[in-house]
Amino acid sequence: MTEQETIELSVVAPVYDEVDNLEPLVERTRAALEAWGRPWELVLVDDGSTDGSSERMDGLAAADPRVRALHFVENCGQSAALDAGFRAARGRLVAMIDADLQTFPEDLPDLVARLEAEGADAVIGIRARRRDTWWRRFSSRFANGVRNWLTREDIVDTGCPLKVFRAAILARICMFDGMHRFLPTLVKMHGGTVIQVPVRHAPRQAGSSKYGTWDRAFRALRDALAVRWMQDRVLRWRLR
Numbered sequence: 001m002t003e004q005e006t007i008e009l010s011v012v013a014p015v016y017d018e019v020d021n022l023e024p025l026v027e028r029t030r031a032a033l034e035a036w037g038r039p040w041e042l043v044l045v046d047d048g049s050t051d052g053s054s055e056r057m058d059g060l061a062a063a064d065p066r067v068r069a070l071h072f073v074e075n076c077g078q079s080a081a082l083d084a085g086f087r088a089a090r091g092r093l094v095a096m097i098d099a100d101l102q103t104f105p106e107d108l109p110d111l112v113a114r115l116e117a118e119g120a121d122a123v124i125g126i127r128a129r130r131r132d133t134w135w136r137r138f139s140s141r142f143a144n145g146v147r148n149w150l151t152r153e154d155i156v157d158t159g160c161p162l163k164v165f166r167a168a169i170l171a172r173i174c175m176f177d178g179m180h181r182f183l184p185t186l187v188k189m190h191g192g193t194v195i196q197v198p199v200r201h202a203p204r205q206a207g208s209s210k211y212g213t214w215d216r217a218f219r220a221l222r223d224a225l226a227v228r229w230m231q232d233r234v235l236r237w238r239l240r
């Protein structure tokens, strides 16, 4: 069997100026998944970093064949980085995690176990005790409310950076700039099942957030209207 067929879990992390988070990210992912005991890979996608992340990623990839580094020519955004990582991923299951370690790679085995136990196509984290400022928590809660209302959904924390998917469902999803905020809904739209599971959360370990409140809010609202339209128009044919 080739290596390609044996990878169980690909972990995809978008990286935009996260130089001081990369070593802990790789270390903690490696420790957690070695203890888990199944074959895995970590796909780091450099979204046009200029802080030395790019070179650091290459060093980490050279030191461990399970760590892979992809580099964008220029900054293209978090959705683009995830899309590139999803396409490069070779695992039967594909996880996503932010490089800033606000969620825990150590939670991945539990999420996979839940996905498998329930036969779901995706498991979405819920940041249980969220370690962000009250303003971030408030605006995120408000955004989730608006998004759920517009898309007739019940996703508690669509922005949680920790999620696991079956690769087959990701391959069906139509990706767009901003799609990373709608992945659970996109999975359901394409016939997949989604479960939501509490995960741990921590303050950003190093570096700084790449988003402000208002730029994100307006883009997300526009995208929510487009997703609502897509929900009504998606093709759902099946051969018998």
Ligand code: UDP
Pocket (backbone or CB within 6 Å): 013, 014, 015, 016, 017, 018, 047, 075, 076, 077, 078, 081, 097, 098, 099, 100, 102, 208, 209, 210, 211
């Ligand atoms: N990110 C990216 N491209 C961007 C913005 C962010 O790849 O244009 C990455 C970033 O490095 C991090 C993740 O996406 O791994 C989430 O970004 P961030 O932590 O800044 O978002 P927040 O948690 O503050 O919402």
Ligand code: MG
Pocket (backbone or CB within 6 Å): 098, 100, 102, 204, 209
């Ligand atoms: Mg973050």
